[in-house]
Amino acid sequence: MDKRENSIEISKTEFQKIGYQLIDTISEFLDDISGKPVTTSKSPKELQEVLGNASLPKEGKPAEQLLASASKLLFDNSLLNGHPKFFGFITSSAAPIGALADLLAASVNPNVGGQILSPIATEIEKQTIKWLAEFIGVSPNYGGVLVSGGNMANFTAFLAARTAKAPKDLKEKGLSNNSKQLISYCSKSTHTWIDKAAILFGHGSDSIRWIPTDDSNKMNTQTLEQTIKEDIAQGHQPFMVVGTAGDVSTGVVDNLEAIAAICKTNDLWFHIDGAYGIPAAVIPELKELFNGVEEADSIALDPHKWLYSPLEAGCTLVKNPKHLIETYSSHPEYYNFSLTEEGGSLNYFEYGLQNSRGFRALKVWLALQQIGSDGYVKLISEDIALSKYFAELADKHSELEAVTQNLSIATLRYIPKNLDLVGEERTEYLNTLNETLVTKLQEGGELFLSNAIVKEHYCMRACIVNFRTTKKDIEECIEIIVKAGCEIHKLLIQQ
């Protein structure tokens, strides 16, 4: 065994050959992306047939052949969130440099869980975190960690908040020993992550107070204050408030300044879920909307949303990173956590839930440099302008209604001409019509949008975090939507 013959190694010339081929097919795929359907029309069952039901192969196959067939399989049977008419959920059109960065990261394969395992990668992640903090306008002394996405970014902060505010023996004794229930507060339109967090981390979903929103869909801060008082009176222990900066349904930003003040008064942890929207704080005209951000104890921000990173790239920023260490490290006494101290090393496994960690910082770090903060101001402003244009065109159109428009999210409804229903019957019919329309559009492959429920109205929802989208795409989408809406209405009234 002086030389190991094996099927896993790829020689230099072979790697070049396969690599060039893959680069070619990807470059053609990206170049042609607007000409493809946004998604496949095949059902899960049909896709299973395409894939086949083979057992794990005993014998290996050449890498070249596997990559060629996998490329074709993916290009023909995927939803393409890089398509200029993709506005669904909040998955960005990903920067091509991010894909090349992932290739480089996986080739070097640093384990960014420990400094010793990832010497320069750890430093690059630190710099990325510092840049993200600068970017959204908080102190570069915030520390943090890159995580898989929004759930994990918010979870990481939730647990830090608990450590900071709960009794000190929680680590040993657990929650069942705690006589007071630990309560968290958020607006009714907060993302499902908080429900999952409360359940998984042992608090139970009953420990969440879903504060109603006001007319503008922001958390009602008077009710928030009142609810906190009531909980204290009942012997509970409030510990954190979540302000949402860009809710996923309509893009509304809570009154962060007011929430910050309430947290200060009541000694609560102030977390901002800015997973989607907080990069908009970089736009000078929107700065005011994000007042209070610098008061946050923690912030979730997902580069794979509005910073156009490929999946996975979420981020948790924490004002005082010692709260991360105290939550996630088992031996803080050996640990030098000062980011400013020269020569201090940092083991990222002590900053979050993961132990081994990939080098997701590289794609974020490279994109930040390729685009620059000015470039992001331009891209994000344009996404917002396009969303406004979407709403404007909808409002001008006799069969569409723009329902909300905030940040880069527009919600709209199709309302057929001469609909003679009134009251509840009308509402119900329009809900059914628009729900059917969303499904039909998603299946059609011409564009992709998702839905939102706004004041019990079922709406189409377009979130633009897509550097490939143009005004022309929006105009064409309006036509596609109206055409499909009209057809569905005809079918529905026939029934």
Place this chain on the structure above:
Amino acid sequence: MDKRENSIEISKTEFQKIGYQLIDTISEFLDDISGKPVTTSKSPKELQEVLGNASLPKEGKPAEQLLASASKLLFDNSLLNGHPKFFGFITSSAAPIGALADLLAASVNPNVGGQILSPIATEIEKQTIKWLAEFIGVSPNYGGVLVSGGNMANFTAFLAARTAKAPKDLKEKGLSNNSKQLISYCSKSTHTWIDKAAILFGHGSDSIRWIPTDDSNKMNTQTLEQTIKEDIAQGHQPFMVVGTAGDVSTGVVDNLEAIAAICKTNDLWFHIDGAYGIPAAVIPELKELFNGVEEADSIALDPHKWLYSPLEAGCTLVKNPKHLIETYSSHPEYYNFSLTEEGGSLNYFEYGLQNSRGFRALKVWLALQQIGSDGYVKLISEDIALSKYFAELADKHSELEAVTQNLSIATLRYIPKNLDLVGEERTEYLNTLNETLVTKLQEGGELFLSNAIVKEHYCMRACIVNFRTTKKDIEECIEIIVKAGCEIHKLLIQQ
């Protein structure tokens, strides 16, 4: 804005040019990896100087220039776990096809959180899970999910175990409402993940029973039984037992069959932490060592360890996947979780902690096909043979002692000739000597190993999950270790 001019898009010809360049530098890097130092000798402080302390740039830079300088920065300042003399921790030498797979995955960018967002990617992940179950010899009806790594793989199972065994109102009421403490059991050599799980999920570290090991370093199953009885008598609620299949210090596999029987008797969830070692179950001669694996309610298995995947690729397998749905889904009633039912779709966000998810299945799926199960049998057997060879050579050498050898992990000590210390003084001296030696070797860059404490003896620890390592590497490592040990001993006795 009919055409968006921006700094993020890369044209087809530019993508090809940059891509070819990157493929070239990576192919040279991989080809030359054995000629490079295993790691950099620069301190964190020096690396920070290399990186510089710039603020987030305002203006963008060309992708070509950024990727070229990033490649050089990483190649020169990283620990190379792909190096044939890397045996530290348990990070594999990663399959080159995995890096190309990550490029492809990030280019298509499917969000494998929902079926609708990732039509074919979801099917590929399902097939990958099925193949992994087949591979380690459990029923292909196990379901599961790919996660970031060992911590998350074990966490995902821990929470499923709790849902299965805890009172049904846990989701709403949380742990503070539970009158009984939920207790988990594991051997003393279990990885730190269980401590983190107990703390983060609200149980508290006091809820773990660290069962002592017997002479062979396996969990003492008599003590396990006894402890469960005592806990029940004291009014606690035992809920899960963790059997380790390949502990990270010495590679020992617990008596899984005995643990399975105890779990059955006591209605406890049986989880196997096989993150590192369970792929060895594929070796016919080792099959018996893993008897009982098919009884596991859940299994953690990390493709980025012994299946040679680049980071991140962990995996949780669960005998009855409905326990995942019940733990992670908020609306199981709408959900068709049967993997066997034709046409059933599966939304992976309902299988684990993440919501948005990257396409980490692709690199695992492609490597499984490139290597094939026969190829894995060969690679894993060779790693084990090399580890045995390491121990043999150490035992033959007058200044080395092999302490343990299991699976692909050998632990050894340097013991200088004519050392005239005895008793505790000798033990202490050898611990200091070997600890200094590990640090010195890690800094030296000729090889990379880590450490283990075996019966209070500080040992060097070499874990071979490395398809590039040969017998010659092992022979050279013995020389490097003895030379460094000798030098350190001379320095230490002079003091």
